[in-house]
Amino acid sequence: MADRGQKYRPDPDKLLELATRETRGKLTVFLGAAPGVGKTYAMLLRAQRLKDDGEDIVVGIAETHGRAETAELLEGLEVIPRKQVTYRDRLLEEFDIDAAIARKPKILIVDELAHTNVPGSRHPKRYQDIEELLWLGIDVWTAMNVQHLESLTDVVTSITGVTVREIVPDTMLKRADDVQLVDLPSAELIARLKEGKVYLPGNAERAADGFFKPANLTALRELALRRTADRVDDQMIDILRQNAIEGPWATGERLLVCVGPDSLSEKVVRTASRLASGLNARWLVVSLTQTNDAGAETSKRIDELLDLAERLGAETKRIIAQDFVEEIFRIARRENVTQIVVGRPKSRRFANPFRRSLPDEIIKRFTDIGVHIVTGEEQGVSYTPPTLRKRTRFELAIAIAVPVITTGATTLLGLGASNLVHLQNLSMVFLVAVILSGMISGRLAALIAAGLSFVFYNFFFLEPLHDLSIAKPHQLFSLIIFLAVALMIGDLTGRLRDQVARSRNQAKNTQALYEFSRKLSGTARLDDVLIATAAHLHSTFGTGVSILLPDEDELTLRAAWPPDLTLDGTDMTAVRWAFEKNERAGHDTATLPQIGWQFLPILTSHGVAGVLGLLMQDHEPLSENEDRMLTAILDQTAIAIDRALLVKENAKTTALQESEKLHTALFSSLSHDLKTPLASITGAVTTLRHLGDRMNQDSRDDLLLSIEEEAGRLTRFVANLFDMTRIEAGTLKVKNVPVDAAEVIASSIERIKKLKPEITVEISIAPDLPAAGGDPAMLGQVLFNLLDNAAKYAGDGPIAVYARRDDGDVAISVTDQGKGIPPKDLDKIFDKFYRRAKGDGRAAGTGLGLSIARGFVESMGGTIKAESPAVRKRGTRFIVRLPLANPREATA
């Protein structure tokens, strides 16, 4: 029962697909069998009807090919103007995707799905433009002929003899929400063709005679009809799955397709694709290789093959195994495979009679699984061993020169010392030449050396001399043995050398990666991480590197190597694409391939953290090894970026906590300073009211006095708070007038004496003290605060106030003889609410006085500083410096 429940549950993948589809635009494809069946006509006709119903439908691009009846249908429809593009001095018209996106209609008509865009466009192919439009939620109507479908290209070629160049991946049609078949019987189409109603562009015109044969058209028509029918099937199955309806769809057919780097494999994939869609079966394509290090050429072929398979709708897997049959068996069991598709070349002239081919082994092994064998000649470029291919000309020259030199030298040695070296032993010397060549230049050189040795030995040393023929039969035998040994040794030495070189290279890469990751782990700052990455990539690949991270909403260039690299507008478009779509963009990709940069998303566990750019313009495409290296570096970078961001976040949190702690302390300090005067005022007032008549006059007077004093204290405190707020808000209005320091000092001392009559102040003012420039009221408050502070900490000693001229300043100092301030606290005393005693039992005061003093002095353009100890290891001296008054103002 549980099993049944499982079975009828809606398929989550299908539901997810449906959900994405709802935000995506809907794609409608008008599918035809051949040009001229009237796809554009049908599309526009329907558009006219919808427009009359008030739909927001706009023509992005529609090809009328000069046909009047089609052109008529365009009338009344909104058409987006085409973009003019210059390419190789020719002015071309192209669909303007940016204008279409800006217009953002409900439905957009974009004709010719298989169209290839002018080089330099955002995407190379129009179907990629359409993908983007759909992604942005715009419904798109488009048209195509069945021959452009990727899985059918080989069939179309074999039917019509015309090679199809413009290809649309099958997934495009598969994911279309609606496919409209535009059908026309073959005879009618041919009639239209003869009337000249069918427009044929460039290439097709030449092929037209061969193409528009009734047999071809009938075959194409059948293909189109079948495709549409298949789609209807698919749709029904989707609906069944989404709604968890049990149905015939659960056939469970599953194909396993085995491919290798050979050229037949492409045919195998296409055949399997048709088979799978005919059976409505899911299909899995596996590539089989024996080692991980198969060489760049092989990997590239396999990549292309698997890409093709994915575009045709297959799942893919790469398998590295020694025993293919065993591995295929394992996968087949695990994936519940019901049928296997495998290729077998037709002509197997060099087949090893002792080894059975893979298809034979599979057939022998599987008794319950159907095996399809795809046969074919290996067409086109046959698969060649990778080592012979990826050589530069220079390497090739070396590979030839080295064996020529070594074998030549051996020959000369043999000729010069023929009386010293026995003929039989000379063959040993030639073997040395082979080994040397292999060691110096690899396998190819060794094999060439073996061949040359064979020739030279025969030519120069075997009777008859200077002739490649052989006189004595036993010499023929030893010559053949020599060749065999030379070839084997050459091959082995060469392989060994190649392997050593490869592992050395790998070790170097590993070492470099290790160095890099160590460098990264030592840096916690984001910018250091980015710079290190850019520099490392630059030295690894020898090209320009840029790294961009999102900052607010914009992606900004955070690191580049060389550091003066810049990015232009088009580059930034590719950057945003890579960031938003999480895929590569720019050079050699599907998006903006014409630009010099290739941009790769940097993926962390929280999504795309940024974008890495590599300047690939004058750089060879990355080899598979380099690409792997790049991925590894990117992974490391992503982790480091993640960590740097976390560290930053952490620091921010700590700072926030610190500031919260500070706020709590400030608040409790403020609350105490406000409450103590309030408490004593309340206490005194209530005492007077309740108990006043039981007290003597003195006590009552003292209580009243205390109320007055506390109210004054409260007033000063509140005034201080306001001053502080004004300083912090920057709303202080500062006068700049000549100030007579002596006058201000006298009035400040008068004020403090009123409050604290017990203190003594010594004053010393230079006789010809010039006027300072500033605000007299503010300076008065500054001095009062300094005196108040001094009085609090001075103890019994007198407070000294000096004023004199110091260069261009007037310097006023206030010195007490208290305990002084430890040097480490000297910086802090000007901070808000800093007080030298802790806790509730602090010295009475607001903790704002010095802070306000500094705020005022600085706003007058002066400075204030504290020194301690001041005199005889005691006391603190505050020095205020104000600039001299402007002489013109002073005299004015």
Added chain:
Amino acid sequence: MSRHRILVVDDEPQIQRFLNPALTASGYEVIQASTGAEAERLIATIAPDLVILDLGLPDKDGKDVIETVRAFSEVPIIVLSARDREAEKIAALDLGANDYVEKPFGIGELLARIRTSLRRQVAGASVPSRFELNGLLVDMSKRIVTRGGEELHLTRKEYQLLVHLVLHAGMVVTHRQLLASVWGAAHVEDLQYLRVFVGQLRAKIEDDANNPQFIRTEPGVGYRFAGE
């Protein structure tokens, strides 16, 4: 009756400045201390009848003073504290302070608290067998509670709760103290018990449980049974 001697411990001269004449005018003898150490010494040597203690002292925390003093003296302690320091008040009460007054306070409030604490001190260890206030009678010898002459039926816990509050009438009792004395030391954190039972008790003894006259809530601290 000799005059009660009150020790005022506060480092703010402004507070001493009005407390001293106010308490003297009310008939008490006033001794002053401005540090914790001085307070402890004076309590040990001259044994005041009551201590008014500010919790913020320059040399040590007022709570430490309470703890030290409680080791050798049962002298009533009234704590002066700011309203925003609930945790401090509760800690002081749980350490053995008898009551608290929030700053700023009116002298009348402080004098009332002083009287309540002193009265209890005079009553000493002898537990009264009857308590009567505004028509509510708690007869502890007979275990009877009447309201306007009518007997109320209280559960055992409700009765224990009421007795504990009544014995401390006029003084604040913290949640913790109530929970420990009625439910036991293991339940000192179970505040919800207390809320439920106080609610039930109010429903039985108060005229209007929403506007209680007998059991008043001291927000965040505990309850205070009406006194005087």
